[in-house]
Amino acid sequence: MIRQLKCKNCDISVQTIFKNLPDVEKEKLDLEKACNNYKRGSIIYHEGNRLNGIFCVNSGIIKLYKTGIEGKEQIIRFAKQGDIIGYRSLLSEEVACTSAKVIEDSVLCFVPAERLNYLLKNNPDFTFELLQMACKELGESNSFLAEIAQKSVRERLAEAILLLMSNFGLDNDGFLQINLTREELANIIGTATESVIRLLSEFKEDKFIEIQGRRIKLIDTNGLKKTANLF
C-alpha cells in the first residue's frame, strides 16, 4: 500500500474516466478506494475470477490476455496511465474473460463495485462516458479481429509495432516506450515466438527498425506501413 492518491488532485497527464465527476464525488471516491504498488510479473486478477471492483491505472503498464489451448496466451489489449481495467466483467456481470498481469511496475487504484454502482446510478454523464469508452474499445477489438483473420504474420507484426507506437509513443531516441519479450509480441499477433524473431531480423535488414535487446527503434514507419498494407 502506498500513500493514498487523491482523485481530486489526480494530475496524471492522461485523464481518467473519473475526470468529470463533481469534486464531492471524487472525495467520496477517495475515501473508499485503495491504491497499491504492483511489481512486474504480478497478477492483478485471473481469467474466471469474479471481480468486486475495477482498477484505475495511475502508472505502469498492464497486459490483458486470455489463456488458450496448452497455456498459450493471447494478448487482448494493454492498459496504461489513465486506463481502467476490469470494468467489462463487472458491468456485464460475468466472470473476468481475461487475466491481467503487470509488465511494467504499476500503481493501481482499486474502486469497489459498490462505489462504481453508486456512480452509475447517480451520475448519468459518468455512465454515458463509460458507455462511450466501451464502444470505442469494441471498435478497436473488431478492427483487430479483421486484421488477424485476414493478414499474414508479417503484415500483422508490422502493424502491431505501429500500434504500439501510437499507443505508447517513442522516447527521444526513437525507441518504443514499451518493452516486450519476443513471446509477448508473438502473443499479440497470434503466432510463434520463432516467427517473430525471424521477422524482426528481416525488418532490421529492411532498415525499418533497429533492435537493442528488447528495445525497438523505429527507423522507417512508412516502410512498416507498406509492409502492413496500410495507407
Added chain:
Amino acid sequence: MIRQLKCKNCDISVQTIFKNLPDVEKEKLDLEKACNNYKRGSIIYHEGNRLNGIFCVNSGIIKLYKTGIEGKEQIIRFAKQGDIIGYRSLLSEEVACTSAKVIEDSVLCFVPAERLNYLLKNNPDFTFELLQMACKELGESNSFLAEIAQKSVRERLAEAILLLMSNFGLDNDGFLQINLTREELANIIGTATESVIRLLSEFKEDKFIEIQGRRIKLIDTNGLKKTANLF
C-alpha cells in the same frame, strides 16, 4: 415502408433494449421511428458512413462485416430479431466501422439519433442496459479474437458452426436456422472459400454434419466440440 410497428405492443419473443422503457417513452419512440422492409442483399449502411440513428431488428438476419484488402469481407457479427445495430458508431461518435447487409429478408425499425440521445439523457436505466450490452459484445469479440488468432482453420470452422447453432438454433429436422454461402462461412473464420468446402466435406465424412445445399444439419455436436477443442 410497412405499417408502423408499435414498440409498446412489440411482441417479438426476444426482447429488445427498449423493453424496460416506461410506456410513455415507448409512445414517443413510436412517433419518431420508421419501420422498413429490406430484401436479401440490401445494404443498410456502409463502412465509413456517418449514421444518424440506430436500427432495431424486428425480423430477419443482418451481417455486419468489415472490408479488408482486395475486398475480402470479414464478418464481425450477425444481428437477428431483438438486436440493434449501428449503436457502436453512434455512441463512440465515429463513422461506422462495419457495413451492414441483409442476408435474410428483414424488417428494421430506425430510431433517430436525437431520440436515442434523449433516452440516454433521461433514462439512466436504459443507458445502463446499453452499457451492459456493449460490455457483453466486447467480451464476445475478445473471445472470438483469441479463437481466430490461435486455432487452426479446421478448429475454427467447427467452432463457428457451434456458435451459429447457439445463436440461431436448429429447426425440427436439426438444420441450422441460418443459411450462409460457403464464402460467408469462410468470411466468418477468415479463410478461403475452398478451404471451407473441403472441411465441410470432411465433417460430413466424419458424420458430424449432413449437408443439403446451403443447409447444414447437426448430427454430432460432441464431435464438433472435440474438433474445435472445446470442453
Added chain:
DNA sequence: CGTGTGATTGACGCCTGTCAACGTCTGTGG
C-alpha cells in the same frame, strides 16, 4: 557456478491459400 529464462538459428513438413478448370443452378432476355 549452476540454474532458469529468453533469444536465436536451422531443419523439416504440413496446413492452407492461390490458381485454374469445370459443374450446377437460377434468373433473364430473346
Added chain:
DNA sequence: CCACAGACGTTGACAGGCGTCAATCACACG
C-alpha cells in the same frame, strides 16, 4: 422454350508461409 450469363460450389495441383522441434547461445540472478 432455349440460350446465355452470372453466381455459387467443387475438385485438383502446387507452392510457400509458418508452426514445431531441437540444439545452442546469451544473460541475469541467487
